[in-house]
Amino acid sequence: MADQELPFWKRKTLTQMNRDEWESLCDGCAKCCLHKFEDPDTGKFAFTSVACHLLDTETCRCSNYQERTFHVPDCVELLPTNLPHLAWMPKTCAYLLIHEGKDLPDWHPLVSGDPDSVRKAGISAYGRIISEQAVSNIEDHICDWPADTIKKAAARVKRGNR
Ligand code: SF4
Numbered sequence: 001m002a003d004q005e006l007p008f009w010k011r012k013t014l015t016q017m018n019r020d021e022w023e024s025l026c027d028g029c030a031k032c033c034l035h036k037f038e039d040p041d042t043g044k045f046a047f048t049s050v051a052c053h054l055l056d057t058e059t060c061r062c063s064n065y066q067e068r069t070f071h072v073p074d075c076v077e078l079l080p081t082n083l084p085h086l087a088w089m090p091k092t093c094a095y096l097l098i099h100e101g102k103d104l105p106d107w108h109p110l111v112s113g114d115p116d117s118v119r120k121a122g123i124s125a126y127g128r129i130i131s132e133q134a135v136s137n138i139e140d141h142i143c144d145w146p147a148d149t150i151k152k153a154a155a156r157v158k159r160g161n162r
């Protein structure tokens with residue numbers, strides 16, 4: 001297949017992508033919008049099922065994407081330059097996969113053509129999260145499933161599931 005016939009994520013680096021291509025890489029899993037705690041001694045992260053107050057827990061999309069960093073100052077705007085340094089990014093994240101030279105998995109909407117394939121594959125946070133507005137102590141909601149789905153999906157990617 002000639003290079004030009006390949007989908008953009010196979011022929012462009014993250015820095016070469018235009019805005020629409022970049023935005024379309026997000027599969028909407030919402031796992032990067034969950035609160036997490038870092039152990040200062042080990043640098044390891046504990047995930048929680050508590051979502052940022054701007055996350056729409058029904059659609060798993062940010063409810064004010066354009067102004068997100070104004071309303072949530074610690075929301076990290078993903079860039080090709082900061083991506084390699086974000087140790088908490090889910091291993092299933094398409095940006096991370098492309099950065100690491102991997103292909104998109106079969107459940108990614110750009111591959112499946114189905115916006116709901118992330119949820120159907122059990123990769124999305126949908127149905128397992130609660131907004132931070134509804135909890136009094138985020139630490140009470142530390143859980144394993146975000147890391148488990150990350151490990152499960154990483155194994156699928158490693159085996160080559162396309
Ligand atoms: S982890 Fe990556 S793919 Fe999932 S919502 Fe965040 S940016 Fe999008």
Ligand code: SF4
Nearest residue numbers: 033052055062068075
């Ligand atoms: S502001 Fe939006 S993109 Fe940022 S963490 Fe919150 S829901 Fe996610």
